[in-house]
Amino acid sequence: MCGITGFWNPQRNSERDLRSTLDRMLDVLDHRGPDERGSRLFIDQGLALGHTRLSIIGLDCGHQPISTDDGDYAVTVNGELYNYKRIRTQLACESLECNGKSDSSIALPLYLKYGLAMVEHLRGEFAIVLYDHREQRLILIRDRFGIKPLYYAAGDNGLVWGSEVKSILQHPDVPAKLCPKAAVHQMMQVMVPGSTAFEGVDALQPGHMLVAQLRDGRLEIDTQRWWDFTFPESHDPNPDPAEYVQGVQDRLIDAVATRLEADVPVGCYLSGGIDSCSILGLATTLMQSSVKAFTIAFDSDEYDESNIAKRMAERTGAEQELLRLTEKELYGPAFERATWHAERTFYNTLAVAKWHMSRRVRACNYKAVVTGEGSDELFGGYPFFKRDWLGREGEEAGVFAGAILAEEDQKHAAWQDLCGFTPSWLQPWMLVLQRCSPLLSSDLKDLLNEYDPIAEIADAIDPAAVRGRHRLDISQYTWSKTMLEGQILTWGGDRMDMANSMEARPAFLDHHLAEYATTIPPEVRIRDGVEKWVLREAMVNVLPRELYERKKFAFMAPPAHTDPVKRAAVQEMIDHWLTPERVAEVGFFDHSAVERFIHDAWRETDGTIARRNDILINHMLQLHMLHGQYVEGQPLPAVD
Template sequence: MCGITGFWNPSRKNEREMRFVLDGMLDVLDHRGPDERGSRLYVDQGLALGHTRLSIVGLDHGHQPIEAEGGDYAITVNGELYGYKRIRTELACESLECSGKSDSAVALPLYLKHGLSFVERLRGEFAIVLYDHREQRLVLVRDRFGIKPLYYAMNDGGIAWGSEVKSILKHPDVPPKLCPKAAIHQMMQVMVPGSTAFEGVNALLPGHMLIVQRDGDRLIAKQTRWWDLEFPTSHESNPNPDEYVAGVKERLIDAVATRLEADVPVGCYLSGGIDSCSILGLATTLQQSPVKAFTIAFDSDAYDESNIAKLMAERTGAEQELLRLTEKELYGPAFERATWHAERTFYNTLAVAKWHMSRRVRACNYKAVVTGEGSDELFGGYPFFKQDWLGRDDDGGGIFAGAILAEEDLQHPDWMDLCGFTPSWIQPWMLTLKRVRPLLSQELQDLLVEYDPVGEVARAIDADQVRGRHRLDISQYTWSKTMLEGQILTWGGDRMDMANSMEARPAFLDHHVAEYAVQIPPEIRIRDGVEKWVLREAMVNVLPRELYERKKFAFMAPPAHTDPVKRQAIQEMISHWMTPERVSKLGVFDGDKLNQFIDDAWNETDGTIARRNDIVMNHALQLHLLHGQYVEGLPLPVVD
């Protein structure tokens, strides 16, 4: 697990200048790779490759960039490539040598053998930048689900890239500027796939590669898809549930076993949910020694599931590390640091909690954990998936209402055209946008006359992968193309984990598991109204009975409105960061309307509306934080 960055500016060939720029881009990625730093300059090309390393596999043999054939080929890799020992052996039998014994070392020989199709032979979570000097070609690759981040900015001068946006913003051709359209998308929580909070900076789409070809002093780029989560146009009739239960069990065992391989100890994240408990149960059986399990506990019974996690830890004999978090940890300096690492706003302080958890993991001398992300996406775990197929439950959404479920049914023409219905997962964010609109500055009000953010997200989805599919498949696919990558795997995943030099390995997002899961008929994914039924049955002998029978729980941190102490903590941050001068400088909000909204929000008694107000306040606060941190260059606070 590492950080990668670099640039290609064909008309700039001053070695001293190139080194100075690359060093600045690497400096802000130290947290991703504190163990080692490497670089390679092609001065005659104006091209620089940089790498910061977190050593997990091949501790003494993983220096990057990796080169071949006298430097005609060079590669940097961020992530984990599983099955590398078998690949290395197969390559050796064909007289293709790997440079070193780390997992990353197999990527370049595979490219030399298979060309651009080499990526299809990789298993794991990865982002790759490869330079082919003979072809005058640069290739940026991102894994199937976007578990590992990779961003780029391209203009007339060339291209800059990085594992995090902050490294690209250190390049002199990419000034830090927040994008007004992206600000609106952040306020409604849903980003357009491929976009970021900053003007001119793009995210490479999951399962895609960007091929950059030199043409004189110009660079020509083309983004192409090499993998997708492809649901079938029809499912098996009268399926045998036992067959699918066995298939899930077999593939998940293999995925967890694969992710336990490392040259350092590997632990597990453990919430009280089916997903992480399944991972821990399997890891316990696969490991020779007790597994270290890391759990977050909140000071609110409505949002805390640590009691179930404790039960699972006791059942498996895991060594549990329990981290209890209150308003002191969820707001203030940690909130500010989490925002800087996220590089975008987040609706709930779960991101801050994840930052604290990765910090605790490293304090316990662990660099890697296996996690449960992706299970809900593949097996229909979220309540909005069930709602799209089977209709609304009678409970009104509970604490999901306002944050995960809308309290009313909404439609949008672009989503109706794409899907035949408006997915339930985007409806609460449509209501959030409705709440935000009156608070925006006149400039953004004018922008929204011609720009439809909800429709823009729909237009970013490949219609060919949606039309003709089952409603459940459509709901799962559209969520996975937007919120999985843009939320769960970024500010809820990699960005908070790697903030403290810690690698997360989501076993459910192994592509062998995923490609099997999409073939499972909907009535087996959700059976008799029970979400993730097939996974529950596959793990029935692993999970405690209390968890096996339990409905989906909301893994969120308690919102500020639930506690007067938390309310005071966020109000102090709002008073500091959202002064009239700062609000005016950012230019996103009408200051008077925003202040009135905040005053009214603290008096709201309807729980659903109060949760939505909390979301709006978080996003508004963080937009001002991002402007201060990245545009104004204000220093980050120290966290005790």
């Protein structure tokens, strides 16, 4: 697990400029790879490749960038390529040697053998940048679900890339400027796939590659999709549930076993949900020894799962590390630092909690954990998936209302045309957009007269992947193409984990398991109203009975409105970041409207509206933090 960055501008070939620029870009990625730093310059071509390394596999033999002996090919890899031993052996049989014994060493030989089709042979979570000097071609590759990040800025001055946007913004050709359209999307939580918070910087989408080809002294850039999370147009009308239960069990065991391989100890994240508990149960059996489990505990019974996590740890004999968090840890300096790492806003302080957890993991001398992300996406685990297929009957919104479920049905023409319905996962964010609109500055209100953010998100979805599909399939697909990558795997995953040099390995997002999950009929994924039924049955002998029978729980941190101490902590941040001067400087909001909104928000008694208010306050605060941190260059505060 590492950080990668670099740039290619054929018009600039000063070694001093190349090296000094690359060093600045690498400096801000030290947290992703504190163990080692490497670079490779192609001076005449104006190309620089940089790498910061977190050593997990091949501790003494994984230096990057990796080059061929003739120097014509070079590659940097961020992530894990799990099938590397088998591939390395196969390549050796064909006299294609790997330069080194780390998992990343298979990338160049695979390219030499298969060209761009090398991606079909990769298993794991990865971002790869490969330069082919003979063909004057640069290739950026991102894994199937976007577990590992990869961003780029392309223009007349060439191409700049990085594992995080902050490294790209260190390049002199990429000014730091927040994008007004992206600000609107962040306020409503849902980004357009492929976009970022910053003007001129894009995200390489999951399952895509970018190819930059040098022709006549200029770069021609093309992106193409090489994999998608695709559901079939029809399912088995008479499914045998037992067959699918066994199929899930076999593939999940293999996925967990694969992700336990490392040259350092591997632990597990453990909440009270069936996903992480399943991972811990399988890991314990596979390792035949005690596993280190890391759990977050909150100071609110309504949001805390730690008691169930504790029982799972006791059942498996895991050594549990319990981290209790209050408002002191969730707001203030840690909130600001998490925002800097996220590079976008987040609606709930779960991101801050995850930052603290990865910090604790490293303090315990662990560099890697296996996690449960992706299970809900594969097996229909979220309540909005059930609503889209089965409706509202028997539904208990509880703490989901206002944040995950809309209390009133919403429709949008673009989504009705695309899907035949407006997915329930999007509807609460449509209500958030409605609530934030009166707070916007006149410039952003004018923007919304011409720009429809809801339609823009719909336009980014491939119609061929949803038309003719089952409603549950459509709901799972559209969520996975937007919120899985843009939220769960960024500020809920990689960015908070790697902030403290810690690698997370989401076993459910193994593509062998994911591709199989798309074939499971809806009535086996959700059976008799029970979400993730097929997974529960596959793990029935792994999970405690109470967890096997438990409904989906909201894994969120307690919002600020839930107690006066948290409100006071948020108000302190408001007093610093949302002053009339700062609000005017950023230009996204009307300060008078914001002031009235916050005054009323602290007096709101309706829980659904109060949760929505908390979301808006978090987003407003963070947009101003991002401006301060990235545009103004304010230093980050220290965290005790």
